Amino acid sequence: MAVVANFFGKVVKALPVLALKVGTILLLIFTLGLFSGYLVATMQVSPLVFLIPIVAMFVMWYKLDEGVLVLVFLTLLVVFFPEAVEGIIGGLL
Numbered sequence: 001m002a003v004v005a006n007f008f009g010k011v012v013k014a015l016p017v018l019a020l021k022v023g024t025i026l027l028l029i030f031t032l033g034l035f036s037g038y039l040v041a042t043m044q045v046s047p048l049v050f051l052i053p054i055v056a057m058f059v060m061w062y063k064l065d066e067g068v069l070v071l072v073f074l075t076l077l078v079v080f081f082p083e084a085v086e087g088i089i090g091g092l093l
Helices: 002-042 047-062 064-080 082-092
Strands: none
Touching: 002 047, 047 064, 047 082, 064 082
């Protein structure tokens, strides 16, 4: 019984540290999102950049390697050929 009490005592002591780590990572993610949104707005970058991780996540759900490949391919495609990608998306819609 003492082993269980010691385990939960250590878990309770570790919770604030874990919350700090999770909060820091979330703040980093939100800051990067804010910064990327600002860059898209000010540098006239195509907003299609925001669809890249969403598409890659759907592919990664089933196959991790192919999802990473899709992420890299779509990023390069939108960065180097934004007009062509916008034309393809406009034709599909």
